[in-house]
Amino acid sequence: MITSLPASTRIYLLQCVAAIALSVCPARCQTAPVYSNPRAPLEARVSDLLGRLSQDEKLSLLTGGSFCASNAIPRLGVGALRMLGAGQGAGGSTGPESAGRATLFPAAITQASTWEPDLAWRIGKAMGDETLNKTTGWQVLLGPAMNVMRSPLCGRNGEYFGEDPYLASRLAVSVIEGTQSTGCAACAKHYAANNEEVDRGSVDVRVSERTLREIYLPAFEASTREAHVWSVMASYNKVNGYHSTANKYLLTDILKDDWGWDGVVMSDWGAVHEVNRVINAGCDLEMPGPGFLTPPAIRIAMDSGAVKQEAIDSNVRRILRAMIRTGLANPVPRKVDNSVLNSAQNQKLTFDVASRGIVLLKNDGHLLPLDASKVHSIAIIGPAAAHMQYGAAGSPDVKPYYSINPIEGISRRAGKDVKIEVVEGLTPGPNAHGDEKSYAEAAAAAARADVAIVLASTMYEEGEGRDRSSMDLPAGQADLINAVAAANKNTIVVLNNGAPVTLTPWLKNVPALLDAWFPGQEGGHALAAILFGDINPSGKLPCTFGARREDYPDYGNFPGTKGIVKYPEGIYVGYRHFDKNRIDPVYPFGYGLSYTTFAYSNLRFSKPALAARGRVNALVDIANTGKRKGAEVVELYVRDPAPRVDRPVRELKGFAKIDLAPGQKGTVSIPLSGRSLAFCDVPGKCWRAYKGAYEIEVGASSRDLRLRAKLKLAANYAEPVAHMGQAPPPPERLADMEKRLKLVDLAKGCPATASTQEKKDTTPSAAFDGDDSTYWSSAFKDPQWLQVDLGKPTMVGGVGIDWTIAYSTTYRIQTSMDGAQWKDVYSTTQGQGEVEILHFKPVSARYVRFYGEKRASKWGHAFYTFAVYGR
Ligand code: BGC
Numbered sequence: 001m002i003t004s005l006p007a008s009t010r011i012y013l014l015q016c017v018a019a020i021a022l023s024v025c026p027a028r029c030q031t032a033p034v035y036s037n038p039r040a041p042l043e044a045r046v047s048d049l050l051g052r053l054s055q056d057e058k059l060s061l062l063t064g065g066s067f068c069a070s071n072a073i074p075r076l077g078v079g080a081l082r083m084l085g086a087g088q089g090a091g092g093s094t095g096p097e098s099a100g101r102a103t104l105f106p107a108a109i110t111q112a113s114t115w116e117p118d119l120a121w122r123i124g125k126a127m128g129d130e131t132l133n134k135t136t137g138w139q140v141l142l143g144p145a146m147n148v149m150r151s152p153l154c155g156r157n158g159e160y161f162g163e164d165p166y167l168a169s170r171l172a173v174s175v176i177e178g179t180q181s182t183g184c185a186a187c188a189k190h191y192a193a194n195n196e197e198v199d200r201g202s203v204d205v206r207v208s209e210r211t212l213r214e215i216y217l218p219a220f221e222a223s224t225r226e227a228h229v230w231s232v233m234a235s236y237n238k239v240n241g242y243h244s245t246a247n248k249y250l251l252t253d254i255l256k257d258d259w260g261w262d263g264v265v266m267s268d269w270g271a272v273h274e275v276n277r278v279i280n281a282g283c284d285l286e287m288p289g290p291g292f293l294t295p296p297a298i299r300i301a302m303d304s305g306a307v308k309q310e311a312i313d314s315n316v317r318r319i320l321r322a323m324i325r326t327g328l329a330n331p332v333p334r335k336v337d338n339s340v341l342n343s344a345q346n347q348k349l350t351f352d353v354a355s356r357g358i359v360l361l362k363n364d365g366h367l368l369p370l371d372a373s374k375v376h377s378i379a380i381i382g383p384a385a386a387h388m389q390y391g392a393a394g395s396p397d398v399k400p401y402y403s404i405n406p407i408e409g410i411s412r413r414a415g416k417d418v419k420i421e422v423v424e425g426l427t428p429g430p431n432a433h434g435d436e437k438s439y440a441e442a443a444a445a446a447a448r449a450d451v452a453i454v455l456a457s458t459m460y461e462e463g464e465g466r467d468r469s470s471m472d473l474p475a476g477q478a479d480l481i482n483a484v485a486a487a488n489k490n491t492i493v494v495l496n497n498g499a500p501v502t503l504t505p506w507l508k509n510v511p512a513l514l515d516a517w518f519p520g521q522e523g524g525h526a527l528a529a530i531l532f533g534d535i536n537p538s539g540k541l542p543c544t545f546g547a548r549r550e551d552y553p554d555y556g557n558f559p560g561t562k563g564i565v566k567y568p569e570g571i572y573v574g575y576r577h578f579d580k581n582r583i584d585p586v587y588p589f590g591y592g593l594s595y596t597t598f599a600y601s602n603l604r605f606s607k608p609a610l611a612a613r614g615r616v617n618a619l620v621d622i623a624n625t626g627k628r629k630g631a632e633v634v635e636l637y638v639r640d641p642a643p644r645v646d647r648p649v650r651e652l653k654g655f656a657k658i659d660l661a662p663g664q665k666g667t668v669s670i671p672l673s674g675r676s677l678a679f680c681d682v683p684g685k686c687w688r689a690y691k692g693a694y695e696i697e698v699g700a701s702s703r704d705l706r707l708r709a710k711l712k713l714a715a716n717y718a719e720p721v722a723h724m725g726q727a728p729p730p731p732e733r734l735a736d737m738e739k740r741l742k743l744v745d746l747a748k749g750c751p752a753t754a755s756t757q758e759k760k761d762t763t764p765s766a767a768f769d770g771d772d773s774t775y776w777s778s779a780f781k782d783p784q785w786l787q788v789d790l791g792k793p794t795m796v797g798g799v800g801i802d803w804t805i806a807y808s809t810t811y812r813i814q815t816s817m818d819g820a821q822w823k824d825v826y827s828t829t830q831g832q833g834e835v836e837i838l839h840f841k842p843v844s845a846r847y848v849r850f851y852g853e854k855r856a857s858k859w860g861h862a863f864y865t866f867a868v869y870g871r
Contacts, residue, residue, distance in 0.1 A: 141187065414532075
């Protein structure tokens with residue numbers, strides 16, 4: 001009878017029975033299995049549980065059980081890890097089961113612009129609490145996301161913490177610590193170098209190891225070594241030739257060995273494309289499932305010797321550790337309390353983060369804050385007035401219980417005596433755009449009002465799975481702003497965006513500019529509080545606002561060509577690039593104004609010199625010299641005045657935010673260590689800083705450095721890293737193999753036909769055109785074939801295939817003299833994709849055919865190149 005119940009109900013019942021047994025009979029506690037004893041040491045519990053699993057149970061754990069859960073271990077009463085989209089709340093988009101509302105917090109880019117790890121910790125905790133208590137309870141939050149903003153066009157910038165690895169690290173650590181303090185697992189993602197969306201599933205990021213370790217990995221390193229995150233998500237893209245999910249160097253050598261990390265690696269959704277290499281690389285859990293890592297597929301891999309029992313056990317162990325850490329093996333199920341969701345406390349927190357993350361970029365003539373007693377009418381204009389984007393779009397989506405748009409927020413704050421006129425300023429409808437009529441309406445409304453506020457937006461051009469094609473504000477909003485500014489000299493522009501936009505076509509015409517980012521459900525209230533001066537703005541930019549697209553380091557190398565994106569800018573990302581190339585940004589990294597002023601003085605150190613393995617604090621006095629209370633972000637940059645290797649002009653290595661009343665003075669203390677001064681010495685296999693004097697610069701932005709002092713490093717600092725410099729070379733491409741093996745492709749340019757083709761451009765001839773970026777793909781059905789006509793009977797002895805990620809597991813190679821009678825010369829049921837050269841007994845044939853019987857993915861049978869070799 002019990003077996004007819006769903007697995008989740010069975011687990012719940014078993015847990016209840018165990019709980020009752022434990023409570024009524026304490027003596028029996030002694031005999032309860034170690035794995036289910038919350039007081040037993042973690043590793044003892046993991047080993048005990050692993051020891052009780054059958055091989056079937058072990059294998060079942062390596063792929064997901066559904067779209068948003070791992071498999072459970074019903075026999076032992078251990079539930080599945082259930083996972084929610086994350087970043088700005090306990091998400092609602094990961095699957096039908098997760099539907100349900102939650103607090104929509106500000107997006108990560110807004111969190112970053114607060115420069116307040118404490119607030120990030122509180123968001124992490126609040127998200128963890130809501131996750132554990134949402135619907136019937138969840139255990140894993142799929143965040144924080146911490147990829148560094150390489151390009152202003154990357155669609156997911158709003159989900160990330162900006163362009164600097166140190167800032168991203170501090171925020172990521174805090175979110176994780178806050179989340180995991182509740183017992184909910186966090187997941188550091190997307191590991192690694194997932195910096196574009198357009199072709200994220202296949203693009204091969206070619207990046208130097210120094211760049212990886214100095215720019216793209218530090219947030220992950222801090223998440224594992226400092227915050228001890230319980231899970232990491234392997235990204236969709238390839239890094240230096242290998243998919244992240246099959247990248248042993250990234251997953252085992254660096255993440256697990258160099259950083260000594262014991263958590264579970266899960267794949268991004270659908271990022272696994274094969275079996276052997278994924279298991280052996282240390283991608284512990286494939287999500288979602290069932291996917292590639294099914295028990296029958298793993299058994300085949302084990303039978304062939306390609307996958308060993310130790311690899312299975314080691315991956316399973318990590319999954320079990322996550323289950324135990326999140327309480328899934330405990331005898332007493334966690335009580336769920338739905339009232340935690342959208343609590344008054346969490347609403348207040350989302351307001352606080354938004355209002356401390358909004359950045360004041362321009363305020364000529366002290367137009368802001370608005371004086372409520374003098375403003376009698378306000379024109380509210382622009383697409384984000386009514387349709388503000390509160391969060392980053394895509395998998396982090398959260399359905400809030402309510403949200404406050406700028407019209408509501410501003411109207412409430414202004415009060416009923418202030419006349420509010422709302423004009424969108426764009427043509428209505430889904431393809432909203434500006435035209436003369438709508439601008440004229442907006443300008444007329446602006447002319448009638450004391451103040452005009454334009455709410456400009458990137459209008460969902462940013463988001464998961466898509467990159468922007470331009471930095472410009474869409475739908476003619478630049479013209480709209482200019483039309484409004486010409487009609488009212490008190491025009492304030494507010495940006496609603498996740499990444500830099502082009503400002504120059506209109507900036508000089510407007511006296512005031514705010515960046516509200518994606519501010520969460522309290523966005524309208526937070527914005528009104530800033531506009532009217534209830535809150536003094538204190539956010540600072542976590543990314544550089546350049547004048548032109550061409551000013552950014554990725555320009556010319558984004559999103560790459562032929563499936564490869566090179567990072568020739570190396571470590572010069574963000575302000576490191578602008579500083580090195582002496583490019584003036586419109587607004588530099590770390591920039592943000594206040595309604596008050598701050599004076600910096602007396603930079604000093606807690607010790608006369610920094611010992612190689614020691615620590616020192618940089619101390620700075622800050623005074624509020626204006627008339628309003630406010631908060632200042634104090635930024636500390638390190639510069640090596642006599643570098644022995646190529647080094648950035650300056651790098652952020654510390655910051656602190658301080659709240660001060662008018663006239664008040666305070667001191668901030670910023671810790672520094674040898675690592676703060678170090679660079680990644682790949683040939684030397686260590687983080688290294690040479691002894692000597694380093695310049696410490698402290699200021700209000702990366703271009704507003706107010707104080708400088710020399711810090712002496714007393715002795716050479718070297719932090720060895722075992723696997724540094726040991727990345728394997730990218731796998732050989734088919735053309736390289738042919739060259740090495742002296743093979744000549746007889747099929748190049750020959751006429752080809754196929755059973756089907758997926759799209760217009762995936763023609764059969766694309767596999768024979770000598771271009772390894774064009775490909776043939778069949779329709780998404782089995783079986784399918786593709787044949788080539790060599791023109792005359794030819795002795796053939798092999799073929800070469802360069803697969804796309806849509807490869808085939810079961811297929812044959814066939815030959816024929818007449819194109820009618822076919823003979824098998826090769827067949828397999830265990831294709832692994834990538835690049836293959838297959839030899840067979842030479843045979844005379846005019847036609848050669850690929851006959852695909854089973855696809856590895858939900859897509860077609862597809863390859864970039866199909867080559868035929870002679871004997
Ligand atoms: C995204 C991840 C997300 C996952 C599950 C993927 O498409 O890249 O960030 O966690 O979906 O929602």
